[in-house]
Amino acid sequence: MYKKYDAGRVCLYRSYTIADLCRLYSNQGLHPQTVRAWVKHGGLQAINAKGKLYIYGAIWKVYLKQRNKAKEIKLKLHQIKCLSCKVITEPLDSIIHKLDFSPSCGLQGDVACGHCGYRQHRYYKKSEHSKLKESFTVLLDETGLLYDSSTTPNKTHLMGGKKLTTSELPDNTSTPPNNANMLATQTNFLDLL
Numbered sequence: 001m002y003k004k005y006d007a008g009r010v011c012l013y014r015s016y017t018i019a020d021l022c023r024l025y026s027n028q029g030l031h032p033q034t035v036r037a038w039v040k041h042g043g044l045q046a047i048n049a050k051g052k053l054y055i056y057g058a059i060w061k062v063y064l065k066q067r068n069k070a071k072e073i074k075l076k077l078h079q080i081k082c083l084s085c086k087v088i089t090e091p092l093d094s095i096i097h098k099l100d101f102s103p104s105c106g107l108q109g110d111v112a113c114g115h116c117g118y119r120q121h122r123y124y125k126k127s128e129h130s131k132l133k134e135s136f137t138v139l140l141d142e143t144g145l146l147y148d149s150s151t152t153p154n155k156t157h158l159m160g161g162k163k164l165t166t167s168e169l170p171d172n173t174s175t176p177p178n179n180a181n182m183l184a185t186q187t188n189f190l191d192l193l
């Protein structure tokens with residue numbers, strides 16, 4: 001299993017033996033064999049002094065940071081990582097069944113895995129709302145965020161329960177939010193079903 005080791009535990013200007021490093025990360029159970037394998041096959045630079053390996057703090061830091069970064073999977077907007085089959089795929093038929101606010105105040109889309117069909121939540125940033133509406137068929141949008149393709153994602157604003165004041169509108173030249181248009185679009189999607 002992949003473990004993320006914190007690069008901040010070593011001093012830049014010190015060298016460490018493998019035993020030193022394993023002590024520093026003993027709470028995560030870093031094993032001397034692991035470090036030796038990194039030196040041998042993983043490109044971690046070490047100094048061999050009379051048969052003993054030393055690793056410079058600065059080198060260790062860079063190595064861990066790169067290693068941690070390489071393991072981070074950044075999903076593209078159209079991708080999901082399925083909680084069931086673990087495959088990175090796209091939502092089935094490009095449909096978001098329901099779009100709503102997530103507990104963390106971002107957005108959550110109710111999607112089905114394009115590979116196995118398993119229904120799950122995929123989380124998005126609030127600023128991705130317009131892009132989501134452009135890229136997917138959103139069957140039910142309960143965010144109350146207004147979709148307007150002419151505004152940038154940052155300019156999306158609330159409608160519905162909250163009353164808009166003049167200062168909250170993007171600017172005076174743009175037309176006010178057109179609820180009728182949005183409702184019409186949603187109805188069209190429903191007609192397609």
Ligand SMILES: [Zn+2]
Binds near residue numbers: 085087113116
């Ligand atoms: Zn799946």
